[in-house]
Amino acid sequence: xxYMLLIHQGTALETQAALPEAEQKQVWxxxxxxxxxxxxxxxxxxxxxxxxxxxxxxxxSTLTTDGPFVDTxxxxxxxxxxxxxxxxxxxxxxxxxxxxxxxxxxxxxxxVGS
Numbered sequence: 001x002x003y004m005l006l007i008h009q010g011t012a013l014e015t016q017a018a019l020p021e022a023e024q025k026q027v028w029x030x031x032x033x034x035x036x037x038x039x040x041x042x043x044x045x046x047x048x049x050x051x052x053x054x055x056x057x058x059x060x061s062t063l064t065t066d067g068p069f070v071d072t073x074x075x076x077x078x079x080x081x082x083x084x085x086x087x088x089x090x091x092x093x094x095x096x097x098x099x100x101x102x103x104x105x106x107x108x109x110x111x112v113g114s
Contacts, residue, residue, distance in 0.1 A: 002083045002114035003090045009077030011103030027098045034096055039083040049075035077104065083114075 016027055035042055054065040077099065084090050087108065094106035 001086065001090075002081060002111040003087075004109050004111060005080050005082060005090070005094055005097070006076055006107040006109065007078040007080070007097060007099050008105045008107060009075055009099060009103075010105060012099040013077070015102040016098065027102075030096065030098050034093065037082075037093060040093065041081040041083075043079040043081065045078040046076060081111075 016024060019027070034040060050067050052067055054067070056063045056065075082090055082093055084093070087110075090108045094100060094108055097106050100106045
């Protein structure tokens with residue numbers, strides 16, 4: 001089964017930036033180790049939510065809003081993919097992503113047709 005892991009940053013970036021240098025290095029080492037996990041495909045880190053443009057179509061008109069304008073408390077910070085035998089394996093990997101333990105959350109979604 002293939003899964004997409006959506007990394008919701010929450011307060012993770014601010015929390016990680018405030019860590020002592022040795023702990024910050026450990027966070028990057030943790031991400032590097034995850035990148036070496038069989039079945040893992042890195043995605044891309046997204047820019048700050050304040051750089052977003054939100055698009056909606058209402059009554060045939062395209063409306064844009066500067067910045068994030070979504071009904072969620074945690075802005076999406078990035079994504080990756082993971083091919084695993086089952087959801088438990090995906091949960092185990094998601095728990096290793098530093099953002100999950102520093103104020104963010106990881107949303108796991110199976111890909112249709114995988």
